[in-house]
Structures are given as C-alpha cells and as structure tokens.
Amino acid sequence: MTKFSDKDILLEIKDLRIQGYSDETWVDIIKGVDLTLHRGEVMGLIGESGAGKSTIGAAAMGYARDGTRICEGSSIEFDGMELTTATESERRALRGSRIAYVAQSAAASFNPAHRIIDQHTEAPVHYRIKKRLEAQEDAMELYERLRLPNPQEIGFRYPHQVSGGQLQRAMTAMAMSCRPDLIIFDEPTTALDVTTQIEVLAAIRDIVDQFNTAAIYITHDLAVVAQMADTIKVLLKGEEVEQASTEEMLDNPQEDYTKSLWAVRSFKRKQKSRPTDGTEPLISVQNVHAAYTGGVKVLDDVSFDIYPGMTVAVVGESGSGKSTTARVITGLLPPMEGQVLFKGEPLPPKYTDRTRDQLRQAQMIYQMADTALNPKVKIHEIIGRPAQFYSGLKGTALKQRVDELLDLIELEPSQYYNRYPPELSGGQKQRIGIARALAAEPEFIICDEVTSALDQLVAEGILRLLDRLQRELGLAYMFITHDLATVRSIADEVVVMQNGKVVEQGPKDEMFRPPHHPYTDLLLSSVPEMDPNWLTELLEERGLDNIGEAATSKGDAAPST
Amino acid sequence: MGDLTRLVLKRLGLGLLTLLVVSILIFFAVELLPGDIAEAVLGQSATPETVAEMRRQLGLDQPAVWRYLQWLGGAVQGDFGVSLVSGEPVSEAIGDRFVNTLFLAAYAAVIAVPISIILGVTVALLRNTLFDRVANVLTLTSISSPEFFLGYILILFLAVKTNMFPAIASLSSDMSLSELLNRTFLPALTLVLVVTAHMMRMTRAAIINLLASPYIEMARLKGTPPWKVIVKHALPNAWAPIINVIALNLAYLITGVVLVEVVFVYPGIGQALVDAVAKRDFPIVQACCLIFAATFILLNLAADVGAILTNPRLRHPK
Known part of the structure; x- marks a missing residue:
C-alpha cells in the first residue's frame, strides 16, 4: 500500500451492497465491501466462485448485470464522480473510454459477426477520440506491443480465425484503445492453457506498466494474482476477508480462510508403482x-x-x-x-x-x-439407471444400492435421493x-x-x-x-x-x-508459482520471444534435432 | 464457396424428388374425390351415355396409373397437359394468374418484411415497455383474426365508409403501375397484417435471445449505446432464424392467398385452384400444387443459403 498511498485515489467504493433476484426475492450478493484504488495500482480480487468478485468488478464500472441491483447507500466514486447517482448516459460515457473491461472468455466476448479491428476501433471512434484510420493504426501498434503475430494483419481477421491466447491479448489491446485510467480484468487467463497463459500474463503486465493504468485483476488462481497485483483483497461470500500488499499477503496471511486457500495444494497421496508380479495391464x-x-x-x-x-x-x-x-x-x-x-x-x-x-x-x-x-x-434416477442397466437391480435392492452409492460419495441419502441436479x-x-x-x-x-x-x-x-x-x-x-x-x-x-x-x-x-523432454519442461515451468517474482524471472530466463505459442512450436521441433 | 454450390445442387435434386412425390400424392388424392370431371361439367342434365362418352373423349376410361404416367411423361418434357374443362394448355390457363399472385405476394412482402424487421428491432430495444406490449397485442390480434374477416373489415372501413381504396381488385392489362398498386392495396394490406406478427416476434425473440451473450455485455461495457448494441452487435448474429421465418411467410404469401383472393375477387392462382378442384380438372390442380410445392422448396433453400451467407464462421473459414 505504501507505494501508492501518496498517489491520487482513482476509485473509491464504500459500503457496496448488491442484491440479486432469485426465487422471487432479492438476495444480498455483496454485503458491504469497501475498496480503494490509487492511480497506477493493480489490485487482485481473489475468492471462490460465488464470492462476488465479478459483480464487484462490474460495479466498479457502475454496471449492474441483468437481475442484480446496486442498493441505496452504496457509494462508487470514480475520479470524483459518484457513479450510483450519475445518469445512465453519464455512466455509459465512462465505459470503454475511462474504464475498460477484459472478459474471461475472449472467444465468447468478441462478436463473431465483426472483424477484430472493427470492434477495437468502435469505442475510440464513438467517443471521437480518434478518427477511424488513426484508431486502426493505433490498434496495430498495440497488437505489436502485445507481441501478437502479424500485427498489421491480424486485426482484419474474424474472431474465430484467431487462437484463444491471441484473442485474449487482442481484447486487452481493445481495452487499451482509449487509454483508460482503469481496466477490469475478469479472469482473463482462466480459460487458457498454462503455456499460453504466460504470454497473456506477460503482455497484460507490460501494457499496464507502460501506460501506468490502474487495474482490478479478478481471479481464483493465487499464483496468477501473485504475479500481477500490487495489493490483494480476499473475498468470501460477498464479504471482504482481508486485504494487504502482495508480499505481505503471501508471507503472512492473517485470516484462517486465507490460510486455507494458500494450503490447498497440500494434498498429496503416496505414489504407487506398477505391480512386478506379471499382472497384465487393465x-x-x-x-x-x-x-x-x-x-x-x-x-x-x-x-x-x-x-x-x-x-x-x-x-x-x-x-x-x-x-x-x-x-x-x-x-x-x-x-x-x-x-x-x-x-x-x-x-x-x-x-x-x-x-x-x-x-x-x-x-x-x-x-x-x-x-x-x-x-x-x-438424483436417484441418475444414479439408479446404470445400476439397473448393468446389474439388473430392481425395487428395494436398487434403492439400497443408490443409498450405498450416495454414502460412498459422502452425500446423505435421505437428503439427496429425490432432488434435482440444479439444486446442488x-x-x-x-x-x-x-x-x-x-x-x-x-x-x-x-x-x-x-x-x-x-x-x-x-x-x-x-x-x-x-x-x-x-x-x-x-x-x-x-x-x-x-x-x-x-x-x-x-x-x-x-x-x-x-x-x-x-x-x-x-x-x-x-x-x-x-x-x-523439452515439451514437458515447458509445461512444468509454465505453471505459475506463488512467488511474486516468478513471472519476471521466468521471462528473463526464457526471453520475450520464447514464451507461449512460440515456445510451444519450438518444443515441437526439438525432438527431431 | 464450392461447398455452397454443392449444397444448392444437392437440395435442388432432392427438391425435384419431392415434387415427384407431391405429384403422385395429388394425382391419387384427386382420384379419391367422389365424382369426376364429366359429372361435374355435365351437371344434372347428364345421362349415363353422355357421361361415358365424355369420359372416353377425355381418356378417363383408362386406368389411373396409366393416366398418371402419361401426364408424367409430358410433364418431364415441360408439357403439363391441357385443362380438361376449357381445353387450353395449362401454362396458358394459369400463367397470367400465377403472375398476378406473384405480384400480390411481392407487393405484400415489400411492405411486410421491412416493417416487421424494423418493428422487431424496435420492440427488442424497448422490450417490456408499453410500446412493446401494444405492438405485440396489435400484431397478435391481426394474426389471430381470420383473413376473410380482416379483409371485410378493411373493405368496410377503407372502401365503403371512407372510399379510399377500391373494394374489388379487378385487373386489366392496360393499367398503369400506380393504378395497379391502388387497386390491389387492400388485399396486399390484408396479407401484410397476417404475416407481420410472425416475423416481428421472431426478430424480437432472436435478438433478445442473444442479449445474454458475453459479447453483448462486452459491447455494453464498451459504452455502446443501446440501439447500437441491438442493431450492430445482436442483429447480425440473429439473421439465421429471422431469415427462416421470412422464407416461411413468403411461401405463405404465395400459397395461402386463396381466401384473400376470394374476398377481393382477385384473379390469382388460388381461385384457379379452387375452381379446378371443384371441377376435378386434374391438370390444373396438379400444376397449381406443384407451383406451391416448388415455392416452399425454393424459399427454404434460399433461407438456408441466406443463413450460411450471414454466418461469418462459414463465410470466412479458418
């Protein structure tokens, strides 16, 4: 925090409460979260699904998803402007120009009907920040900075013609198109392979650094957030658990919940080896x-x-x-x-x-x-059907078998026997x-x-x-x-x-x-580690031209040499 | 694009097969009807001798399968026979009428398609507002009323009471286009009212269906104004279902006009079909039904081609 506390405050959220509509009543999703973000600061929001990370991210743009509403008394102040009382058109004028959004699945978030560059230039042309051709040139320059292959040409393709990792970088470029003050990254690498993830992470980190953009980085992957964020805020079921600088959070988490998150990868079972008595493989x-x-x-x-x-x-x-x-x-x-x-x-x-x-x-x-x-x-039919089909069980024997199976998977039979999957x-x-x-x-x-x-x-x-x-x-x-x-x-x-x-x-x-094998090596070394300097060190070791798809193709070529 | 040509050729081949099956079905359906042309034409004055003589003249004393094959042999060479009643070749007997029907259908389509798409986009934009509900209620009312009823209502108000348009759509060959459009306005309007609701509601549903997509949220989060989100981001991806419904309704404009033609005494193909069925004039019935079947086949093919052409994944392969 100290690094940024003397800078201007860009975004200040106070007592944010958001409700969602389900089963004909309004349910609290976010229960009073505060958030302060300074200019140029990257904050990681971390938590399990349902913790409300994405909802807070959208709220930072003054945006409530369909079926949710921001409650009275919440305050979202962006650069001196109170978003909860601003009119819809005032809020809309911020989106894309001063606050931009990078979605989880770039493949789904690019419109399949338009070329990438047409979607890129939409916001700058709409806000009259740039003329169409200028915006196009700027797009190519951003593509180059994000190390996309063929930066002059790639934008003229349709989204389905470009790979997932490249699309995610193109989306980051699109978020940059109006040089916003704040970018919301909503799980931008969750859908990517580890080897592709690295190049996207490196590209995002570089560009955020170069333009001194503030960012909210939403993820459930601790190792990733450790690479990206200056500060980390941990959320659980719509409430803040704790917040600290990245180093402090990694070295010395205060709350039990945070510690349990950190300890997740501890489960390890003993390795078995092949039977030596000549058993045939199954x-x-x-x-x-x-x-x-x-x-x-x-x-x-x-x-x-x-x-x-x-x-x-x-x-x-x-x-x-x-x-x-x-x-x-x-x-x-x-x-x-x-x-x-x-x-x-x-x-x-x-x-x-x-x-x-x-x-x-x-x-x-x-x-x-x-x-x-x-x-x-x-549930009992879902489980009972194969039991009936393969073992020919009927009546009470079938019911008994289903109960037995539910016991095996540690779900109370009487409670789950008659329920439907969406309730779970x-x-x-x-x-x-x-x-x-x-x-x-x-x-x-x-x-x-x-x-x-x-x-x-x-x-x-x-x-x-x-x-x-x-x-x-x-x-x-x-x-x-x-x-x-x-x-x-x-x-x-x-x-x-x-x-x-x-x-x-x-x-x-x-x-x-x-x-x-070089490919195994690449896979292994691409898995993010909790060390905040991991990405920096890895990039130094591999060199910028040797990450992601470039590295994969080299790994491919290696066996023949 | 080679794939597309192959698809079109394949579908045209299948279409011909469908037409063959349709022609068999129609022929035997007409055979099943009680009575035949001799009885229908000669009416009550018929004696068994005159009926038998007429049957012999028309070749109706031969077995049904043989007559069908004879007809088929001619049809393959483009000769659809002669009307049993008037003796004219079929193409002459219904050619003008078919042109009239196409004219009326085109007239109605030119009004109905743009209106329903624009209305559909507008109600999608203003969904769940008063405008949306009123538009839905009005179009649904018009689709749920029988066409002849709608036709008479329009005649009552626009022809009888206010005298704005002629009630009867009688045509002659020396009319100017504007006069033609004026004379056929009421039947066209009736058809427009009948088909608009379907196309409008499909446009609305197809667009609203897409509004939950991540790329629509992305467009919103880029600050795109709501109308532009709908027109630029949702509509281009919604064409496939919309085109299909348009094609179905265009087919209906050609094949479903019988009632409207009767109400407005419009000399179209529907009336010709009704007359021919009453008189058991098989070659005319067969020709009309094949035209209807071909209309459905071609329009559905056009819809599929349209759906492919509006899909960027298929238009720009990897």
Whole structure:
C-alpha cells in the first residue's frame, strides 16, 4: 500500500451492497465491501466462485448485470464522480473510454459477426477520440506491443480465425484503445492453457506498466494474482476477508480462510508403482491412430498402459488429443489403426459392438457436471439407471444400492435421493457424476478434467474422494488434466501428450525430475508459482520471444534435432 | 464457396424428388374425390351415355396409373397437359394468374418484411415497455383474426365508409403501375397484417435471445449505446432464424392467398385452384400444387443459403 498511498485515489467504493433476484426475492450478493484504488495500482480480487468478485468488478464500472441491483447507500466514486447517482448516459460515457473491461472468455466476448479491428476501433471512434484510420493504426501498434503475430494483419481477421491466447491479448489491446485510467480484468487467463497463459500474463503486465493504468485483476488462481497485483483483497461470500500488499499477503496471511486457500495444494497421496508380479495391464492402448470424420489425424501412434488400482494422468494442452484418447477407449470413436486391450483381450472398436460387461468397465466422469447431468431427472434416477442397466437391480435392492452409492460419495441419502441436479452446488454435482460412474461397478474410470471447473477447495475434496474410492474399491483412473498441480497430488504415472503424440511417459517422480523432454519442461515451468517474482524471472530466463505459442512450436521441433 | 454450390445442387435434386412425390400424392388424392370431371361439367342434365362418352373423349376410361404416367411423361418434357374443362394448355390457363399472385405476394412482402424487421428491432430495444406490449397485442390480434374477416373489415372501413381504396381488385392489362398498386392495396394490406406478427416476434425473440451473450455485455461495457448494441452487435448474429421465418411467410404469401383472393375477387392462382378442384380438372390442380410445392422448396433453400451467407464462421473459414 505504501507505494501508492501518496498517489491520487482513482476509485473509491464504500459500503457496496448488491442484491440479486432469485426465487422471487432479492438476495444480498455483496454485503458491504469497501475498496480503494490509487492511480497506477493493480489490485487482485481473489475468492471462490460465488464470492462476488465479478459483480464487484462490474460495479466498479457502475454496471449492474441483468437481475442484480446496486442498493441505496452504496457509494462508487470514480475520479470524483459518484457513479450510483450519475445518469445512465453519464455512466455509459465512462465505459470503454475511462474504464475498460477484459472478459474471461475472449472467444465468447468478441462478436463473431465483426472483424477484430472493427470492434477495437468502435469505442475510440464513438467517443471521437480518434478518427477511424488513426484508431486502426493505433490498434496495430498495440497488437505489436502485445507481441501478437502479424500485427498489421491480424486485426482484419474474424474472431474465430484467431487462437484463444491471441484473442485474449487482442481484447486487452481493445481495452487499451482509449487509454483508460482503469481496466477490469475478469479472469482473463482462466480459460487458457498454462503455456499460453504466460504470454497473456506477460503482455497484460507490460501494457499496464507502460501506460501506468490502474487495474482490478479478478481471479481464483493465487499464483496468477501473485504475479500481477500490487495489493490483494480476499473475498468470501460477498464479504471482504482481508486485504494487504502482495508480499505481505503471501508471507503472512492473517485470516484462517486465507490460510486455507494458500494450503490447498497440500494434498498429496503416496505414489504407487506398477505391480512386478506379471499382472497384465487393465487397459492397454496400443499404437492408436485416430481422426474425426474427414478431418486431420488427431491421434498419432498413441500407446500407454494402465495397471489395476493405479492413476495415470494424461496431460497436455487443449487440442493435444487427451479427450480423443478417452473417446477411443470408450468406443465412441473407433480408431483408424491400433487397438485397445482390456486385461489382454482386445475391445471391439465401436461401443455398439461391445458386450454389456465390456461397456461397464469403461466409465466416464465429465468436466462440466452442469451439462453432464440431465437437469430434469432426479438424483436417484441418475444414479439408479446404470445400476439397473448393468446389474439388473430392481425395487428395494436398487434403492439400497443408490443409498450405498450416495454414502460412498459422502452425500446423505435421505437428503439427496429425490432432488434435482440444479439444486446442488458444483462440487455436489461432480460427486453425483462420480456416483453414476461407480454405479456400473467398473474397474476403470476415465476422469476428464473433473476438477478444472471447480474452486480449489472443492476440487481438493473431489480429489480426496477419488483417492479414497480408489483405495476402497481398487479402481484404476485415467486422469485427463491440464493442471499439473493436480497431477502432482494424485498421479502414479504421467503421460504427456502434444499434437496427438505421446512425447514422454513414466512414473510421476521421474517425470517431475529433470532431465525432461523439452515439451514437458515447458509445461512444468509454465505453471505459475506463488512467488511474486516468478513471472519476471521466468521471462528473463526464457526471453520475450520464447514464451507461449512460440515456445510451444519450438518444443515441437526439438525432438527431431 | 464450392461447398455452397454443392449444397444448392444437392437440395435442388432432392427438391425435384419431392415434387415427384407431391405429384403422385395429388394425382391419387384427386382420384379419391367422389365424382369426376364429366359429372361435374355435365351437371344434372347428364345421362349415363353422355357421361361415358365424355369420359372416353377425355381418356378417363383408362386406368389411373396409366393416366398418371402419361401426364408424367409430358410433364418431364415441360408439357403439363391441357385443362380438361376449357381445353387450353395449362401454362396458358394459369400463367397470367400465377403472375398476378406473384405480384400480390411481392407487393405484400415489400411492405411486410421491412416493417416487421424494423418493428422487431424496435420492440427488442424497448422490450417490456408499453410500446412493446401494444405492438405485440396489435400484431397478435391481426394474426389471430381470420383473413376473410380482416379483409371485410378493411373493405368496410377503407372502401365503403371512407372510399379510399377500391373494394374489388379487378385487373386489366392496360393499367398503369400506380393504378395497379391502388387497386390491389387492400388485399396486399390484408396479407401484410397476417404475416407481420410472425416475423416481428421472431426478430424480437432472436435478438433478445442473444442479449445474454458475453459479447453483448462486452459491447455494453464498451459504452455502446443501446440501439447500437441491438442493431450492430445482436442483429447480425440473429439473421439465421429471422431469415427462416421470412422464407416461411413468403411461401405463405404465395400459397395461402386463396381466401384473400376470394374476398377481393382477385384473379390469382388460388381461385384457379379452387375452381379446378371443384371441377376435378386434374391438370390444373396438379400444376397449381406443384407451383406451391416448388415455392416452399425454393424459399427454404434460399433461407438456408441466406443463413450460411450471414454466418461469418462459414463465410470466412479458418
């Protein structure tokens, strides 16, 4: 705080209360939060989902999302102007020109119908800050500063023609188009791969520095906020927990809740090694090549084994073929070449040709529990259906089995038996997804990014549950993830995939110890660490031209040299 | 773009197949109707001998399948036969009438489509206001009233009471365009009232559906004024459903005009169809129905092509 306290105050929020409309009543979402931001200061807002981070971010622009309202008595003062009493057009005149917004998903937040540069120049032309051509030149200059490839040309593409990491930087450039005093970054890197995240983080930090822009940086990732923010404010359920400078917050958190956030990555289970008594692998993927209809090859000679009772983590960036491998194993996508063995027996390539017993062995748990559970079906039917289908249970036996499964996933049967998925929290829904997979009594479960949509504390609960189930039921997991922290905590073996190929595989302890394959090295070193100087040091080490996509393509080329 | 040409060709091929099926259905449906043209034309004075003689002359004594194949053989070469009643070739008998129907449909469409889109955009902008509700109630009222009723109401007020427009749309070939537009204004207005509600409400719904999208919020947070958010950011992404509803309504303007034509005594294809069915004049019925079917097929194809052309992902591939 000391670094900024002598500067002018840019934004002062006092006793902010926001209500949201649900079930025909107004419910408090933000319960009296104060926030003071000086010129040039970057404040990190951190908390779990539902903590109200994004709502506060929008409120700093005087904006209440549909279905929410800012209550009487709240005060939001931006550079001497009280936003709660200003007229709508006065508030609108600030947006884009003096306060800009960078959204979580750039892919969804760019209008698909217009070229990127047309969206970039919209605000400066609208506010008559720049003429159209000037704004266009300025856009190209910003693209160059943000190290986008082909800065002269990239803006003339449509959003779907540009990759996620580039779009996120283009959106940061768009926020800069009117040189605002304040930018709200709402989880700008959450949807990106670790390797891409770095270049976006570096670009954001540079540009905020260069123009001395103040920023509110919203995220749930502590390591990220440690790189970006001068001060950190921790939120829980619409209330402030504590606020301090970044170093102080990392070294010496005061509140128990903050400490618990910091301690999340502590869960670690003992690594198991392959059985040496000649047991056959449970699942053996052998030289699988696969492609989607008419498309290019997405899997190129993929082979790995999964032994009973072990957890194999499959890691890689999006598009590396992790989920496609799962589809091949479950029979949803028959491979072009190669086969999948179950206990030494080849599985028919198409799921329609598999027997019921073969089908039950490969169960899936999905990333988005929201969309993987039918919202109109009661919990006991969701879990009971596979139990009925695979084990032929009926009547009281079925009910007993469902109760047993609910007990297994630590949800009180009497309470949840008759409820519908939308009534549950994200973590509870994911537990239902687990119970549904268990209902088939499989020996092998594919977990496809099961924790990446969850908050860290909730995710940790899910990991502990999966671990307990593995011990009790002797399950083998194929754990698809891009989060290396998760890999560290639960995997026995690691398979690293890139562009549809397995680049490296082995026991976890070996994989995390150098020397690595260059791509593994890149993935490992790209995971943000709690150290606030991590990004700076990493950038010095790698050099500015050697991060993100540039580094990925080099990692790609390396094996051949 | 090669994909698009392929799609159009494929759909046209399927369309021809559909027309073939339609022609079979129509032929046998007409066969199923009680009575035939000989009885219908000769009326009550018919003796069994005259009826049989007429049937023989028209070739109706031959088996139905054979007659259908004969008709089909001609149709493939572009000859749709002659009217059984008047003996004129079908193309002459309904050609002028089809042009009249197209004229009326185009007249109504030129008014209805822009009005419904502009209204739809306006009510989306002013959603849940008094204007929105009034516009909804009025257009829904007009769509829920039977067309002949609407037609008579319009005649009552605009023709009989105020004498602004002629009540009967009789046409002659030497009329000037402005006179033509004046004479056909009431039937066109009736059609406009019937189709506007549907298109307007779809425009409204398609736009409002998009208002929860992140890019709309982004546009708002960039300080874009509300009308520009709707027109520039929502509308370009809402075209696909709107175009589809427009196509359906255009098809309705051509195929659904029978009642309006009867009310305003307008010499269109709908009336020709009704007369032909009453007289069991199969070649005319068949030709009219095929025109209607082709209208639906072509307009739906046009809607799909339009939806593809307004989608930037398909227009500018990676």
